[in-house]
Amino acid sequence: MPEIAYVNGKFLPLEQATVSVEDRGYQFADAVYEVVRTYRGRPFGLDEHLARLFRSLAAIQLEHHLDDGQLKSLINEAIQRGGFPETLVYIQISRGVAKRHRGVPDSYEPVFVMTVRELPDTRHIREHGITIVTVPDNRWGRCDIKSVGLLPNVLAYQTAHQAGANDAVFVEADGTINEATAANIFIIHRGRLLTPPEGPKILSGITRGNILDAARAAGIPAAERRITRTELLCADEAFLSSTTAEVVPILSVDGQKIGTGSLSLRIYEQFTKKFSSA
Ligand SMILES: Cc1ncc(COP(=O)(O)O)c(C=O)c1O
Known part of the structure; x- marks a missing residue:
């Protein structure tokens, strides 16, 4: 089963997924993330994970247009597309691409990335x-x-x-x-x-x-x-x-x-x- 990624609006094979070297997540760790897993193919604690993600975004004042319902359907779609017995979904949102300077840009487009893999066996x-x-x-x-x-x-x-x-x-x-x-x-x-x-x-x-x-x-x-x-x-x-x-x-x-x-x-x-x- 191929591992897949989602980068700003598109699902694609993981090895084809890229972000800019000027992404602020890469330059300054100006990004937050979440990790969601499935049990019996269904995401566990999704409400809690998304609430924590929104808390993290608010805490670093990263402005975005994501909403709970949209994220839930994207995560569910990612799980379906992956087709793994159990899935691990990694989500990362950065403050986007900008010329390297510590100042927060006046306007920016957040970069939203997901990777979708088989859940590792931790038994x-x-x-x-x-x-x-x-x-x-x-x-x-x-x-x-x-x-x-x-x-x-x-x-x-x-x-x-x-x-x-x-x-x-x-x-x-x-x-x-x-x-x-x-x-x-x-x-x-x-x-x-x-x-x-x-x-x-x-x-x-x-x-x-x-x-x-x-x-x-x-x-x-x-x-x-x-x-x-x-x-x-x-x-x-x-x-x-x-x-x-x-x-x-x-x-x-x-x-x-x-x-x-x-x-x-x-x-x-x-x-x-x-x-x-x-
Ligand atoms: C530093 C740290 N503490 C605690 C946790 C456990 O959090 P959760 O139970 O939501 O996976 C994690 C998970 O990645 C972590 O990175």
């Missing part, structure tokens, strides 16, 4: 878990915006790999943990599910929100509050959450083992009810 990491290292959180102060400026995430992920681990979790100087390089983090402490609160230090993950709902529906107490590295190291269980990988158990942090257990699995099973019943 292995979900079943086997991953190891993580902690790294200083040297990102900017608006991690709630889904910006394409991800160099600190790239470098933190590389640090993890060079240390023989699978991923990195960002930690502040005072020991506060925020999130992983492309996922939110949860711990289980004495039967309670804990995750860092929404705010500028984390991306408000769509999976994160659904997991909190799932835990509460299963009668597991859940709270959004500051978590420290020490608490992570002493957690009964810990996991990461994201659209593509769903729920991934953390086996160790900085070489120190963490328990793997039944509560994370129960939460994951409750979470899967959200799309298996849809």
Whole structure:
């Protein structure tokens, strides 16, 4: 099945899709993005993903003419055209093409890009878990915006790999943990599910929100509050959450083992009810 792309109004084979070298997304990371997946061929959490996309666009004052209904039908068309058993749709909107200058142009035409691929199989990491290292959180102060400026995430992920681990979790100087390089983090402490609160230090993950709902529906107490590295190291269980990988158990942090257990699995099973019943 060929991978496809959509660039400013046209579907075409991925390898033929191009944008200008003067695109501000390329020059300045002046762009935001979203990643939507399907379950049973249908996009999951589309309302929430689009609401977050509109929040990101508004936060960087990127003016556009996109609307919710139009985006929904484009995404559904992309999924149909791709024809994959399960699909991953990547959407990126930049502030368009302009002569390279940091000033926002008086007028611009946003560049809207989608890529449509088969959803990668993440069952292995979900079943086997991953190891993580902690790294200083040297990102900017608006991690709630889904910006394409991800160099600190790239470098933190590389640090993890060079240390023989699978991923990195960002930690502040005072020991506060925020999130992983492309996922939110949860711990289980004495039967309670804990995750860092929404705010500028984390991306408000769509999976994160659904997991909190799932835990509460299963009668597991859940709270959004500051978590420290020490608490992570002493957690009964810990996991990461994201659209593509769903729920991934953390086996160790900085070489120190963490328990793997039944509560994370129960939460994951409750979470899967959200799309298996849809
Ligand atoms: C930094 C970061 N945090 C959290 C997430 C998880 O968000 P979601 O569950 O919406 O995929 C992502 C996903 O890409 C991310 O990049």
